[in-house]
Amino acid sequence: MQQAERWESKIRTRTGATLATILRRLPSIWADRRRARRIAKGLPSFEGSVELPDEKTIYSWIEGICQTPHRRPGTPEGHKGEQWVAEKFREIGLENVTLDPIPITVWTPETWSLSVNGKKVPCFYVPNTAFTNPGGLSATLAYVGTGTPADFEKAAVAGKIAVADVTFPRMPTGALMRVMRACYVLSDPDGAVSMRTSQYLNFARQNFIGGCTAETAPDHDVYWQAFKRGAAGVCLILRDQPSNSNTHYGPYDGIMKPIPGLWIGKLDGARLRESARFGAKAVMVLEGASAPGVMRNVWGVLPGQSDETILVTSHHDSPFAGAVEDGAGVAQVQAQARAWSRVPKEKRPRTIVFVVDAGHFYGSQGAHQFARDHKEIMRKARILITLEHLAGKEVREAGEGYEETGRLALTVMFTSPEPSVIATVLKALEKRPARVTAPIPADFFGPAPTSDASGYVLEAGVPVISWIGCPYYLLDQHDTLDKIERSALVPIAGTVAEMVKLQMLMP
Numbered sequence: 069m070q071q072a073e074r075w076e077s078k079i080r081t082r083t084g085a086t087l088a089t090i091l092r093r094l095p096s097i098w099a100d101r102r103r104a105r106r107i108a109k110g111l112p113s114f115e116g117s118v119e120l121p122d123e124k125t126i127y128s129w130i131e132g133i134c135q136t137p138h139r140r141p142g143t144p145e146g147h148k149g150e151q152w153v154a155e156k157f158r159e160i161g162l163e164n165v166t167l168d169p170i171p172i173t174v175w176t177p178e179t180w181s182l183s184v185n186g187k188k189v190p191c192f193y194v195p196n197t198a199f200t201n202p203g204g205l206s207a208t209l210a211y212v213g214t215g216t217p218a219d220f221e222k223a224a225v226a227g228k229i230a231v232a233d234v235t236f237p238r239m240p241t242g243a244l245m246r247v248m249r250a251c252y253v254l255s256d257p258d259g260a261v262s263m264r265t266s267q268y269l270n271f272a273r274q275n276f277i278g279g280c281t282a283e284t285a286p287d288h289d290v291y292w293q294a295f296k297r298g299a300a301g302v303c304l305i306l307r308d309q310p311s312n313s314n315t316h317y318g319p320y321d322g323i324m325k326p327i328p329g330l331w332i333g334k335l336d337g338a339r340l341r342e343s344a345r346f347g348a349k350a351v352m353v354l355e356g357a358s359a360p361g362v363m364r365n366v367w368g369v370l371p372g373q374s375d376e377t378i379l380v381t382s383h384h385d386s387p388f389a390g391a392v393e394d395g396a397g398v399a400q401v402q403a404q405a406r407a408w409s410r411v412p413k414e415k416r417p418r419t420i421v422f423v424v425d426a427g428h429f430y431g432s433q434g435a436h437q438f439a440r441d442h443k444e445i446m447r448k449a450r451i452l453i454t455l456e457h458l459a460g461k462e463v464r465e466a467g468e469g470y471e472e473t474g475r476l477a478l479t480v481m482f483t484s485p486e487p488s489v490i491a492t493v494l495k496a497l498e499k500r501p502a503r504v505t506a507p508i509p510a511d512f513f514g515p516a517p518t519s520d521a522s523g524y525v526l527e528a529g530v531p532v533i534s535w536i537g538c539p540y541y542l543l544d545q546h547d548t549l550d551k552i553e554r555s556a557l558v559p560i561a562g563t564v565a566e567m568v569k570l571q572m573l574m575p
């Protein structure tokens with residue numbers, strides 16, 4: 069594995085460390101913003117109109133790609149998603165529509181369960197972990213807290229099933245955006261973000277971040293530490309997940325793992341924790357099959373007057389129905405493809421390459437592979453605009469599930485520090501304000517945006533605007549069509565079109 073692929077382990081998952089880093093950066097964020105504002109004033113305007121698809125059309129694309137229960141990499145459902153994207157690209161009239169295959173191991177679970185003292189505990193599998201023998205793994209439970217070295221000192225796990233809590237960082241987003249002004253601008257015309265707004269980042273499992281192996285895992289990685297200490301399996305409680313949801317599809321690093329793992333919802337987990345403290349007996353089942361397979365990046369070209377390129381990307385794979393993750397992103401890529409395909413070529417100074425890549429849920433390998441396979445495109449790329457999880461409804465915890473808050477889920481735009489890139493975002497948001505979004509430095513949480521843009525950025529160093537949201541249902545089975553706020557679809561496409569217009573003309 070190349071170094072760049074394993075960057076997930078470098079994401080800052082500690083709230084304190086992240087805030088300290090951002091605090092130090094504030095003066096430079098403010099200075100970049102001042103400079104970008106001056107540049108934004110002098111930017112030329114795009115002559116001619118860009119006609120956006122209507123709400124019904126964009127929504128029908130989300131419905132179109134979300135026809136299967138999931139689009140996991142390398143599965144028949146995943147292949148259906150790839151073909152659907154290619155077909156739409158051809159319909160729109162993109163040139164050179166191509167599917168680039170990437171070999172992977174397709175890990176397909178068939179049955180999974182957990183029984184403690186003969187009673188079933190609701191659970192879901194940890195992707196890409198080892199299968200048990202038929203009939204399952206019978207062993208004693210051992211509770212190891214969050215799996216710190218001190219926790220493991222207190223509980224022997226060899227030959228047992230380790231039970232642990234997995235935690236998420238909680239970001240004080242309101243204080244960050246409103247008080248510290250740690251963003252280039254806060255676009256919030258409805259006043260949805262208050263000083264008290266905060267959010268768990270449930271893609272950043274603090275003690276099981278992903279991207280590690282037994283050799284490279286840090287001391288606080290509970291899965292790999294349990295493995296190294298001889299545990300036969302692990303049951304991980306989603307302690308901070310709002311709701312009792314257990315269908316957490318992570319980590320999605322594409323690394324095959326040596327002992328079976330199961331996720332447990334936080335309310336079920338409270339009971340499991342007690343059973344484990346008393347050393348109850350359990351049977352853990354995870355059966356399925358692994359086989360070599362393939363996933364495919366899909367891309368197409370809209371040639372302009374020059375081969376200088378604007379890249380517009382998302383990914384087609386998803387753990388479940390994936391309306392927001394990432395039917396929403398795919399539909400926004402399609403919206404730009406359709407809109408710009410109807411602008412006469414002589415009015416398009418630059419080429420646009422549209423990529424809907426594979427395997428975000430396989431270590432973002434599709435994005436990495438595209439950047440490696442197409443060095444010439446990457447060399448000519450002036451900007452990467454990656455669109456993910458847009459127009460998702462915000463939810464909050466309600467008993468065992470979620471309820472809608474009536475607001476749109478907050479999004480951020482990871483934005484490269486180049487003043488012209490920040491100016492693009494500022495000017496686009498001034499012209500077409502978006503509901504609840506904040507452009508922030510691209511390296512806010514680590515060396516690259518915590519998004520599907522990371523592969524392109526790490527491989528090719530391309531300047532980026534990565535627009536992405538993180539509602540609580542993102543990685544679970546509740547990411548369904550009803551989570552799409554339809555009224556936001558066209559306005560979002562409008563803001564993106566402004567960015568593309570500015571990048572068409574940017575000197």
Ligand SMILES: [Zn+2]
Binds near residue numbers: 397456457
């Ligand atoms: Zn996504």
